Amino acid sequence: xxxxxxxxxxxxxxxxxxDPRNRDRQRYCTEAPCRRASKxxxxxxxxxxxxxxxxxxxxxxxxxxxxxxxxxxGYSRTKPLKNLPLxxxxxxxxxxxxxxxxVRVEMSEPPVIxxxxxxxxxxxxxxxxxxxxxxxxxxxxxIASTARRLIQLGNDVxxxxxxxxxxxxxxx
Numbered sequence: 001x002x003x004x005x006x007x008x009x010x011x012x013x014x015x016x017x018x019d020p021r022n023r024d025r026q027r028y029c030t031e032a033p034c035r036r037a038s039k040x041x042x043x044x045x046x047x048x049x050x051x052x053x054x055x056x057x058x059x060x061x062x063x064x065x066x067x068x069x070x071x072x073x074g075y076s077r078t079k080p081l082k083n084l085p086l087x088x089x090x091x092x093x094x095x096x097x098x099x100x101x102x103v104r105v106e107m108s109e110p111p112v113i114x115x116x117x118x119x120x121x122x123x124x125x126x127x128x129x130x131x132x133x134x135x136x137x138x139x140x141x142x143i144a145s146t147a148r149r150l151i152q153l154g155n156d157v158x159x160x161x162x163x164x165x166x167x168x169x170x171x172x
Contacts, residue, residue: 011037 006015009029016029028038046052055061069075128143131150137143 009034010041 003015005023006017007026008015009031010027011034012029012031014029018026028034047055127147131143131146132138135142135146137146
């Protein structure tokens with residue numbers, strides 16, 4: 001039995017409480033099949049009015065639709081783009097162009113210059129702040145070039161320690 005303020009859905013027959021903003025007009029509940037039935041009934045009601053019977057086939061409206069389609073070519077044929085992230089979520093790895101050998105030769109190609117956003121990700125603002133503080137750099141390009149120098153220096157230290165370990169080892 002219906003409680004006070006409830007209404008019977010015209011589609012499924014269940015009782016529901018209408019939205020207070022549409023209390024006088026809401027005849028269907030919020031279930032998906034009932035919403036589809038409401039839409040179908042609404043469209044049928046609209047098309048049954050004499051002024052709307054030729055809305056989609058009247059020459060005026062045909063020319064209106066043709067003009068709109070000419071202004072928006074390919075609108076219905078394109079698939080909507082997925083929401084792409086504004087920035088890559090992973091750190092791009094800087095490729096070490098210098099081989100790990102005792103003799104360094106000239107690089108065959110110049111190193112790839114990347115922006116600060118490629119070197120530093122959101123969880124590492126400490127590194128950017130530390131570089132900015134220690135080297136008194138305020139521009140992102142300056143911070144990026146300093147970060148690249150520090151990375152190269154770190155790679156040199158690691159490579160040097162590996163070479164020394166191999167030289168001091170007792171067995172080959």
